[in-house]
Structures are given as C-alpha cells and as structure tokens.
Amino acid sequence: MIDTHIHLDGEEYKDDLSAVVERAKAANVSKVFIPGIDLKSVGTIADVCFKFPGFAFPMIGLHPEEVKTDWKQVLKEMQSILTKNKEYIAIGEVGLDFYWSREFEQEQLSAFEEQVKWSIETRLPLMIHCRKAQNEMVHILRKYRNYLPGGVFHCFTGNEKEAAELLSFDNFVLGIGGVLTFKKSKLPETLQTVPLDRIVLETDGPYMAPVPLRGQRNESSFLVYIMEKLAEAKGVSPEVVEQKTNANVERVFGF
Numbered sequence: 001m002i003d004t005h006i007h008l009d010g011e012e013y014k015d016d017l018s019a020v021v022e023r024a025k026a027a028n029v030s031k032v033f034i035p036g037i038d039l040k041s042v043g044t045i046a047d048v049c050f051k052f053p054g055f056a057f058p059m060i061g062l063h064p065e066e067v068k069t070d071w072k073q074v075l076k077e078m079q080s081i082l083t084k085n086k087e088y089i090a091i092g093e094v095g096l097d098f099y100w101s102r103e104f105e106q107e108q109l110s111a112f113e114e115q116v117k118w119s120i121e122t123r124l125p126l127m128i129h130c131r132k133a134q135n136e137m138v139h140i141l142r143k144y145r146n147y148l149p150g151g152v153f154h155c156f157t158g159n160e161k162e163a164a165e166l167l168s169f170d171n172f173v174l175g176i177g178g179v180l181t182f183k184k185s186k187l188p189e190t191l192q193t194v195p196l197d198r199i200v201l202e203t204d205g206p207y208m209a210p211v212p213l214r215g216q217r218n219e220s221s222f223l224v225y226i227m228e229k230l231a232e233a234k235g236v237s238p239e240v241v242e243q244k245t246n247a248n249v250e251r252v253f254g255f
Helices: 017-026 039-051 071-084 105-122 134-143 160-166 187-193 220-234 238-253
Strands: 031-034 056-060 090-097 126-131 151-153 172-176 199-201
Touching: 017 220, 031 039, 039 056, 039 071, 056 071, 071 105, 090 105, 090 134, 090 151, 105 126, 105 134, 126 134, 134 160, 160 172, 160 187, 172 238, 187 220, 199 220, 199 238, 220 238
Parallel strands: 031 056, 056 090, 090 126, 126 151, 151 172, 172 199
Antiparallel strands: none
16 A cells, blocks of 8 residues: 555654554555655655655645745745755645635645646646635646646545546546545545546545544554545455555556
C-alpha cells in the first residue's frame, strides 16, 4: 500500500517516529508522501525524508489555511527552493479552504493559481486541498485544463456529482481516507460510481483515523482499514484495491 498523504513531519510523531514507520512497513506500506504546508515544513519534511530514504517522499506547497498577507514572499522563497531541489514529487498541499473564514479569500485564490502554474512548469502533479470551495477551485483549474499534469483531490468526501466534476480533469484521482469508514459516511455509495483506477489511498495522519481507531492519532499502518472498506464498497478483494491504487499512484506521480 502507498499512503499518499500523511503529515509525518508533525509534532505528533516526534516522540516515536521510527516506531510509526516500522509499524507502517509491517502493515505492508511501501511508501508515504508528505505534503508541505508552509515554509517551516520544508525543513521538517526534508529531515524525515532524509531519515527514511526510499520510503518517505516530499512535496512542497503553501496550504490554503496558511495563506496570509505575506503569501507572495512565502511563495517566492518556496519557488526558489523548488527550482534548486529535484527531490519533490508534487506541488502540495495547495488549494482553497473557506470552511472557517473568507478573510483571505482573494489571497488564497491568487496563491492557489500561482502554485497551479508551478505544477504546469515543473510537470509535478498537484496535491489539492479543497473545503467549501469546489466551484472556485474548478474555475481556476479549468483555465489550465489542457496543461495540467494531473494530481490528487485530497480527502474527497463529496457526492457523485462533485466526484464526476473533479474526475473530468485528466490524470487526476480522488484521495480516499478514514472518512470512508465513518458510520454516517455516504462515501461507500458515492464510490460505487467512481472507477477504481481513479482512486488512491491516504490517511491524512495525524488526523481522521479510520474506524475502529477513530479518535486516535492516525498513522500509515491504519491504511489497511481504509483499503478493506474500499474493497467492500467496490465488491473486490483488498488485494485488487492495493494493486489498482498503487498503479494509480505510479501513473500520477511517475514512480
């Protein structure tokens, strides 16, 4: 299995990081992808990836909730780092989030569009975070539809119509995590309409641990519960889900 989204550089893992990685490997997780969220995370992610080469892989990006008045300077510094470093596998975690506030709405829109351009220039896929902003996000992506290299719509929890709209973008997939296992989740029904070759697995650790571990700190070893629930929803074996989602990662990320 491949965990396409876990904040393994976070403070939540600092006391037992090696044990977390060992549990992941014991659970048959072969790779984990770590999203950037701000300038500080550039360094913390690099440290984790250096410690676990061939297992942990870095992304770079400014998370929408971290977009403030200084976003232009932050992106300038990030772009400088990006151009000097060939280790990055994606531009992310980027996007739009108007769940709590629209205080920095224009700044978020501008910062997201700028980072979409990075993806086009570098041919690195996008790792997109979107909450309460699908219309605005799709509006920006449509401007560049013919140039986008692809990516992941991370933490997808929407309905069939929203899934279809997102998957109209070539070489994009839905990142499916612990919400799939929640008792009141509609995702199992929604995903019956989504081809398995348009889905990748993720934990979004330390957040959103799956049932039966909901409420705990999430980690990559828990990915098995998401894989099993997806297999149940799609009416296939867990082995098929593992094989297909890994192939999707290879297609989108190029390795």
